[in-house]
Amino acid sequence: MIDDSIIIKGNREGLNAVINMNKFKDVDEMLDSLIEKLSRGRVFYKGATIKITTQLKHINERELRRLKDILFDEFLIKDCIFENSEETITKVFSGVYEGRTKFIKRTVRSGQIINYPGNLVIIGDVNSGAEIYASGNVIVLGALRGYVHAGYEGNSKAIVAAFYLQPQILQIGDVATRAPEDNIKPQYPEVAKVRGNSIIVEPYLPNKFI
Template identity: 70%
Template sequence: MFDEGIFIKGNKEGINAVINMDKFKDFDEMLENLIERLKTGKKFYKGATLTLTTDLKHINERQMRRLKDILFDEILIKDCIFNDKEEKDGKAFSGIYEGRTKFLRKTVRSGQSINYPGNIVIVGDVNSGAEIFAAGNIIVLGSIRGHVHAGTNGNIKAIIAAFSLQPEVLQIGRFITISPDGDKPSYPEVAKIKDGEIIVEPYVPNKYIY
């Protein structure tokens, strides 16, 4: 049952938490209650995947980063997935924090493959030989050297961004390219579709977050 706007249930898939933001005066009150609830079962949650469902329009980018960091550092979860209660089937993913978002704090190594029907944010690298498939955007806080495919559902508005963009194969929707030879820039880059082709340009803060 709901306890002050928070419902938590564990299963073989991990932990499911549903939050009703209308029950709290602000984000800080919600966060305090959520962490208090999770700490009571911390030994069971360590290394688990947490799926958090709420109305994401009430949580901004800074707050989401703060929530994610606390879940990783204090509750010791392995993965974190954000679901938007307002999301409708077939809705396009146009921003990093729109729709479902899966956070991974690890390096994806050669031979590993990740497939998710939403956005994927990786705090780590995507090594050569690794594969990432996302219906939404792919954001890597590290280097991309493997195969990355955003917009697997045909969404050509998806983007792929990384601190170092050196993919073996990069695909958005039906469009595909490979990383050119030569020197790599020392700044973050974003790949997107423009005029029917994939272009790569320097990352500009706030330009791609709606």
């Protein structure tokens, strides 16, 4: 009998993985199966982009982070794109400026989690090990070194900006990437946004429209 619970195929753009969550009793079982399948071609995946299509309603944010950690740390995947196989039409945010905004006037420390259905402006640092989730944009008036997911309802037009943009993992909409390993840390504000199927980071220019 053919096992179609996880199907992985390669193309010019990288890897496509289709995961049928209905075939697994829980996320742990799915992760074990995915690791087993990816391990067979581990040497080919370094620096690749992977697109994962699955029923995202079965996977919460913490479990998604575990999945991304495995892909980035164990298989050295460069970028990860998630596509919901049961995509809904309604989106709360569809651009950069719309929606309500929450201000946090303190440093977000390791182990702390901030989750807000709107834009987040953090006046302080986001330390390594902290987690930030916003359905809108994330602006940090300080150093961003933790995990950040902007546009978590699928808004690929959201942005992440910080005085010092050094996140462990950065995700906008359905596109995720990890910090580069070149140890180059610019001492000026930067803005991250999605272009095509990748996240790009640019210096913040006051007179340039985002």
